[in-house]
Amino acid sequence: MKHNQKYKAITAAILALTLSSQANAEDQKNDKLEEVLVTAQKRVQNAQRVPVAVTKFSGQQLRELGVTDVLDLQTSAPALIVGNTQSASTTSFSIRGVGTSAQNFGLESSVGLYVDGVYRARQSSVINELIDIEAIEVLRGPQGTLFGRNTPSGAVQIKTNAPSHEAGGNVSLSAGNFGLLSASAAGGGSLIDDVLAVRVTGFTSQRDGHVSDENFGEDVLNDRNRFGGRLQFLYTPSETFSARLIADYSEIDEICCAGVTVRNNFVGADGQLGSDALLTAFGGNIISEDQVFDDVSALNSLPISKNEDSGVSLELNFGDEDSRQLTSITAVRSFDQFTSVDADFSNVDLFTRVEDSETSAFSQELRFTNKSEIFEYVVGAYYFEQEIKSGAQFNVGSAFSPFLAQDPSIGQLIGAATAAGIPVADITPAGSGSRDSFVQDHQSTAIFGQIDFRATDNVMLSAGLRYTDEQKEMNGVFTQGDTGPAVDLGAIASGDPRSIVGLAFPGWGYTLGGPLTVVSARDNVEASLDDSQLTGTAKLAYTPNKQTMFYVSYGTGFKSGGTNTDRIAPQFSTVFGAETSKSLEIGVKKDFPSQGLRVNLSLHNTTTEDFQSIAFAGNGFNLINAGEVETRGGELEVLWYPTDSLSISGAVVLNDGEFTSFPGSTCWTATPFQLGQNDPTEVNGVCDRSGDPLNFNPEEVFMLAVNKQFTIGQNDAYLHADYFHRSSVFEDGDLDPLKEQSGYGLLNLRAGMFFSEGSTEWSFWVRNALDEDYLGTYFDVPLQTGKLNAYAREPRTFGVSIRKDF
Numbered sequence: 001m002k003h004n005q006k007y008k009a010i011t012a013a014i015l016a017l018t019l020s021s022q023a024n025a026e027d028q029k030n031d032k033l034e035e036v037l038v039t040a041q042k043r044v045q046n047a048q049r050v051p052v053a054v055t056k057f058s059g060q061q062l063r064e065l066g067v068t069d070v071l072d073l074q075t076s077a078p079a080l081i082v083g084n085t086q087s088a089s090t091t092s093f094s095i096r097g098v099g100t101s102a103q104n105f106g107l108e109s110s111v112g113l114y115v116d117g118v119y120r121a122r123q124s125s126v127i128n129e130l131i132d133i134e135a136i137e138v139l140r141g142p143q144g145t146l147f148g149r150n151t152p153s154g155a156v157q158i159k160t161n162a163p164s165h166e167a168g169g170n171v172s173l174s175a176g177n178f179g180l181l182s183a184s185a186a187g188g189g190s191l192i193d194d195v196l197a198v199r200v201t202g203f204t205s206q207r208d209g210h211v212s213d214e215n216f217g218e219d220v221l222n223d224r225n226r227f228g229g230r231l232q233f234l235y236t237p238s239e240t241f242s243a244r245l246i247a248d249y250s251e252i253d254e255i256c257c258a259g260v261t262v263r264n265n266f267v268g269a270d271g272q273l274g275s276d277a278l279l280t281a282f283g284g285n286i287i288s289e290d291q292v293f294d295d296v297s298a299l300n301s302l303p304i305s306k307n308e309d310s311g312v313s314l315e316l317n318f319g320d321e322d323s324r325q326l327t328s329i330t331a332v333r334s335f336d337q338f339t340s341v342d343a344d345f346s347n348v349d350l351f352t353r354v355e356d357s358e359t360s361a362f363s364q365e366l367r368f369t370n371k372s373e374i375f376e377y378v379v380g381a382y383y384f385e386q387e388i389k390s391g392a393q394f395n396v397g398s399a400f401s402p403f404l405a406q407d408p409s410i411g412q413l414i415g416a417a418t419a420a421g422i423p424v425a426d427i428t429p430a431g432s433g434s435r436d437s438f439v440q441d442h443q444s445t446a447i448f449g450q451i452d453f454r455a456t457d458n459v460m461l462s463a464g465l466r467y468t469d470e471q472k473e474m475n476g477v478f479t480q481g482d483t484g485p486a487v488d489l490g491a492i493a494s495g496d497p498r499s500i501v502g503l504a505f506p507g508w509g510y511t512l513g514g515p516l517t518v519v520s521a522r523d524n525v526e527a528s529l530d531d532s533q534l535t536g537t538a539k540l541a542y543t544p545n546k547q548t549m550f551y552v553s554y555g556t557g558f559k560s561g562g563t564n565t566d567r568i569a570p571q572f573s574t575v576f577g578a579e580t581s582k583s584l585e586i587g588v589k590k591d592f593p594s595q596g597l598r599v600n601l602s603l604h605n606t607t608t609e610d611f612q613s614i615a616f617a618g619n620g621f622n623l624i625n626a627g628e629v630e631t632r633g634g635e636l637e638v639l640w641y642p643t644d645s646l647s648i649s650g651a652v653v654l655n656d657g658e659f660t661s662f663p664g665s666t667c668w669t670a671t672p673f674q675l676g677q678n679d680p681t682e683v684n685g686v687c688d689r690s691g692d693p694l695n696f697n698p699e700e701v702f703m704l705a706v707n708k709q710f711t712i713g714q715n716d717a718y719l720h721a722d723y724f725h726r727s728s729v730f731e732d733g734d735l736d737p738l739k740e741q742s743g744y745g746l747l748n749l750r751a752g753m754f755f756s757e758g759s760t761e762w763s764f765w766v767r768n769a770l771d772e773d774y775l776g777t778y779f780d781v782p783l784q785t786g787k788l789n790a791y792a793r794e795p796r797t798f799g800v801s802i803r804k805d806f
Helices: 004-025 059-065 277-283 400-404 407-421 488-493 670-674
Strands: 052-057 080-084 090-094 111-115 133-140 154-160 168-176 178-191 198-209 211-213 219-221 226-240 241-254 259-263 305-318 324-341 353-372 375-396 433-454 459-480 527-545 549-557 578-594 598-611 612-616 621-625 628-643 648-663 700-712 714-724 743-756 761-767 776-778 789-794 795-804
Touching: 052 059, 052 598, 059 133, 080 776, 375 776, 433 488, 612 628
Parallel strands: 111 154
Antiparallel strands: 052 133, 080 090, 133 154, 168 178, 168 795, 178 198, 198 226, 211 219, 226 241, 241 305, 259 789, 305 324, 324 353, 353 375, 375 433, 433 459, 459 527, 527 549, 549 578, 578 598, 598 628, 612 621, 628 648, 648 700, 700 714, 714 743, 743 761, 761 795, 776 789
16 A cells, blocks of 8 residues: 555664664663553553553643543544544544444444443443543554453553552642633542552533534533542452452533534525525525534534443452452443434424433453463453443424425425325424334353463563353334324434435335325334354564564454444344454564663554444434455654653554445445535445545544653743644545545643642643644535535633642
């Protein structure tokens, strides 16, 4: 591919630099290059000695970077992308270009998310404030051996600060533009000296929106309203036993998320269904595409996004982590959400979509680690069960019936019925609609093990396997209110445009309601999935000296198959298969102590088979297994201390991705309408994306951070700047050329000073300091052929923070 020469050049440069410095770096020492400890292999290890591409952020680093949630993290973590769409509940994660939208409750994540060792099944359950955090680790590449299911792209581990027997804590306050006001506090100490400790954490964050609405006022959309807390106990009666109990609760109640106009669909012909001209006739306020970065919308109802996340976990450790240790992690979690969306994205009263879900989960992990001079191993077992209850409601507004009547096909149908003496008072009476409900039960069981064998003083061989058994059962019930001639609301919501022109497909839900005859209602669904997967890894690490490690690794991972918990077009299946990945990676981790320099390089080639692809087709989501996706790239990370008071860190990410095989994909919708160019691969309403680039995957990403420490009088101070740039990317699954977003860059600044012998910090910060204009996911606006919207992203924000440690 086109970046081959870049990869070769980077590899050659790093290897040459490594070898040339090998002889004189051995005996040098620089205190700035601290040992970074990670748990990427389920035990504490030096990151520079772990044959895994991993990036760690300490709590202090997160504060310096101004990272307050996981969406902020992506500007500093190589190859990680985090995005959200129509609500705070539709957050998605990808690593090295591969991930999946959270739009469908039947979908699982391609990136495993863990908080204090507990797997979070719903991606949106980790989007709240990152408060009282010890560290975050981002693991790139398949992690199917030790972490298991739903890690074909990688994993993110979030670790909160544990209770300590030393009394202490902190209080933080922040205020900023858009009315930002946030506060957090954490603290604790011993309840029984050296035996029982407690830690309490709490936070709240409120902010006005940054998107205005012509009907609801200024700065109402994309606001922030979050709060939560955590209570922990640590019991350490001896040096060989510990118990950590964690209970947490958090809540989000926001008006999110705003779609802004990217392309209008004004047309000259009368009666064009869904055009901006037709909306105007119904009293619609049209937002011009020239206002795309003015952060303004026109809705008749505000989007509501509510999440409640809670859980309890208990971690027990028996033995000594430096020799033999048995660990048990038991957890019970609950995640509830509610969203209401003005699904036509206009201020005409057409229709709304309401979704609610309740998710409950139980997990149990047992693992045993053993360390010696010759070998180390980890063996364990894992059990997970989950129940999802979800519902989706499609409600018709007062303007929906006369709006649809403007379509020539429906108008002809009404005319024919009237001519036959059949009275047709209303196609779709206001208040009618559809209601779908789903229940999915899921059980997963796994056993795993990995052994590291020290063949020589310089060579470590590793091998591991994991066997996973998955079972899922789903029941779906489809109900519909009264609808008129040849219009099925659920089918319209599912994205099949043929429902609008009155075609009938028995068994799928096209109805001739009202005074006419019911042809067919949407069939209820009973579906099941029984699957087993064997994943594994093999690694070779070579350490010629204390400052250098070369490694090569091969790993596999998978994401569970499942059942589609939404209405889908008839050509797509209710059940989709597992997504599997295999990756070959080579890397070098190198310290240059005398120069205060650390360089890590990883190159990978990853193949993902049966990639679970989802695309919005104008009125609904199509979810299918793509044939095959291949990504090939590299990540170069550098940390440099030119002086004791100056640090410079950066990363370069190159990642080519393409669908090597993807027949039966979703076709373009905007380009044919706007430019008159049909999708060249379209056959019978489906398209072949084979050979096309991977969506949501920037091929080039660059990151740079500079931190300068100095003294003013008796007080320590610092200046911090970080910059993030990514190249252009397709922002939807159908790869429509009009949905390609240009590259952009974000600059963040921070300045701070410490008072009271370092216990009090004042800081001033700016995010997106250059007020860069950029957008999130693009989408086809429902029932408005050819019109494109995209989700707004944050403009420049700034404020002041104060933190007091005690």
